[in-house]
Structure formats: C-alpha cells, structure tokens
Amino acid sequence: MxxxxxxxxxxxxxxxxxxxxxxxxxxxxxxxxxxxxxxxxxxxxxxxxxxxxxxxxxxxxxxxxxxxxxxxxxxxxxxxxxxxxxxxxxxxxxxxxxxxxxxxxxxxxxxxxxxxxxxxxxxxxxxxxxxxxxxxxxxxxxxxxxxxxxxxxxxxxxxxxxxxxxxxxxxxxxxxxxxxxxxxxxxxxxxxxxxxxxxxxxxxxxSLAPLAVQGVKRSLNEIARQDFDEAGAIERARASQKSEDLREGLTAFREKRAPVFKGR
The missing domain is CATH 3.90.226.10 (2-enoyl-CoA Hydratase; Chain A, domain 1)
Structure with missing residues (x-):
C-alpha cells in the first residue's frame, strides 16, 4: 500500500x-x-x-x-x-x-x-x-x-x-x-x-448506522471545542429515533442478525 x-x-x-x-x-x-x-x-x-x-x-x-x-x-x-x-x-x-x-x-x-x-x-x-x-x-x-x-x-x-x-x-x-x-x-x-x-x-x-455515527461525531467534536449545540444534538437524537435505521437496528437485534443500514 x-x-x-x-x-x-x-x-x-x-x-x-x-x-x-x-x-x-x-x-x-x-x-x-x-x-x-x-x-x-x-x-x-x-x-x-x-x-x-x-x-x-x-x-x-x-x-x-x-x-x-x-x-x-x-x-x-x-x-x-x-x-x-x-x-x-x-x-x-x-x-x-x-x-x-x-x-x-x-x-x-x-x-x-x-x-x-x-x-x-x-x-x-x-x-x-x-x-x-x-x-x-x-x-x-x-x-x-x-x-x-x-x-x-x-x-x-x-x-x-x-x-x-x-x-x-x-x-x-x-x-x-x-x-x-x-x-x-x-x-x-x-x-x-x-x-x-x-x-x-x-x-x-x-457497518454501523451512519446517521447515528455522523450525528454523535458532530456532537462529540462540539463538546471537545466547548461549543456544544445542545439543541442541535437533541434534534439529531429525535431524528435518529424516527429513522428507518433505528427500526432496522431493533429488528436485527431481535432476529439475531447483522443489521443493514441505509442512512435514512
């Protein structure tokens, strides 16, 4: 490489x-x-x-x-x-x-x-x-x-x-x-x-849920810089709770299989 x-x-x-x-x-x-x-x-x-x-x-x-x-x-x-x-x-x-x-x-x-x-x-x-x-x-x-x-x-x-x-x-x-x-x-x-x-x-x-990963990355970087947008983080959390990815993740957990996330 x-x-x-x-x-x-x-x-x-x-x-x-x-x-x-x-x-x-x-x-x-x-x-x-x-x-x-x-x-x-x-x-x-x-x-x-x-x-x-x-x-x-x-x-x-x-x-x-x-x-x-x-x-x-x-x-x-x-x-x-x-x-x-x-x-x-x-x-x-x-x-x-x-x-x-x-x-x-x-x-x-x-x-x-x-x-x-x-x-x-x-x-x-x-x-x-x-x-x-x-x-x-x-x-x-x-x-x-x-x-x-x-x-x-x-x-x-x-x-x-x-x-x-x-x-x-x-x-x-x-x-x-x-x-x-x-x-x-x-x-x-x-x-x-x-x-x-x-x-x-x-x-x-x-392999992880991209919306969740990307949202948490943004929030953690904001916290590290001491400019945390808590309202923005709450909105991202709410969006993740309504996402297809969360439903897929929960279903995959119950079915004991790997989830297939689509970023929506």
Missing amino acids: DGMQAEATTPLLTIDGARATIRLNRPAVHNRIEPPDLLKLLEHFETIEADPAIRVVILTGTGKSFSSGYHLGDMANRPDAEVTAADGGPSFESVGTALENLKVPVICRLNGGVYGGSTDFALCCDFRIGTEQAEMFMPAARIGLHYYPAGMKRYVSRLGLNAAKKLFLTAEKIFASEMLAIGYLTEVVSADQLDARVDALATRIA
Whole structure:
C-alpha cells in the first residue's frame, strides 16, 4: 500500500463502496503539504460530503512518512501562510478545520513519522493508528512560529494541557509509546499489521448506522471545542429515533442478525 504512486502529485482520492481513501503523495519530501495540496484536499472533502454512500474515510501517505508538515518555503515567502489564504487557495488552518468537520469518521493511517502542521491534520481525524516506528514533533517554537488557534485548541482538547505544553514549548520528538500514552495514537500495531487493523476498523465503522455515527461525531467534536449545540444534538437524537435505521437496528437485534443500514 505504501509504495503506490511514487511520482509526486497532489493528494489522491479513491472510493471503494462505503470507504474513501485520501493519500498524500509527495514521498520524496516526506509528503510535505504544498499550497496546491490544500485546494485539492478541499475538493476531495467536497466529493466525500456529496456522496451519501461513503461512511468512512482513511487519510494516509505514500512511502515511509505520513507527512512532514506544511511547506516551509511558502511560510518563508508568506509568514502568515498557515492562517491566511493564498491567492486562489485556502489556508492550512481552514483545511484542517474542514477535515475535522467532515461528517463521516476519519481514520488516520500513520504509515510513518508525522511532523509540524501535519500533527494537527492527524488530530483532526477521529482515529489515529500508527506503527511501533511512529514518531512526531511540533517544531513551531524552534522556527519562531506562534501556532494558529484551531490547532492549539485541538492539541489541548485531545491531548490535555500538559502534553500540549511539552510538545509546543520544547519541540522535542516523541515516539510511539509516548504518543499512545498521551492519546495522540488511538492504537499502535506492528508495521505488518497496519493495513489489516485499519481495514478492520473501517469495516466496523461502515457497518454501523451512519446517521447515528455522523450525528454523535458532530456532537462529540462540539463538546471537545466547548461549543456544544445542545439543541442541535437533541434534534439529531429525535431524528435518529424516527429513522428507518433505528427500526432496522431493533429488528436485527431481535432476529439475531447483522443489521443493514441505509442512512435514512
């Protein structure tokens, strides 16, 4: 899986039934995120949002690294590149927020190291499965950068204040065991088990009632950001109680069979 599409391109999107896979594809520069990649990622997100058959997304990279973060050359030319859109393209921060807000769950397949801004892209995902060789660091202080607000909020809400301070204020590299301990990684597996574990999790998520999964994902993210729309959550709960999927789930439970959900 990691050796596909060695030639550098903007991120690739493949769709297989209920599963969409987005692959960062600049392996020679450790899948560095460049301005054209941000625009392409938004295009892929729009495709995913418009397809009701998609129930889970996998985000990964080609080669030995997940991603080395945002292109430092663009930051040198445009010091506000992470938080300010370029002509004809979005900001890094806005693309991360769009990734976090995708309606379907996203699994980050961490095929290797993750660095800089891409550590936040991984935090935008709902699950992060990495190998025993995984490593990460946040170099913002080392290069003189005050990080953008949405990324800091995700660090604190996902990892806690102490872990966020260590990563931001020391710029030290940490490895798989510590990434798991602070909650950065959801799971750690051996390299030869990475694809099987990601596939199993994606299959499991895709088998569940999509309206319920998507609604609960939205509510949990709102709670994490401390902007919980309780009235909206109540409306989503009421809609789920009236759905065909709930009737199917209850019937399947009584009949001791696997439910077949249709997202309505």
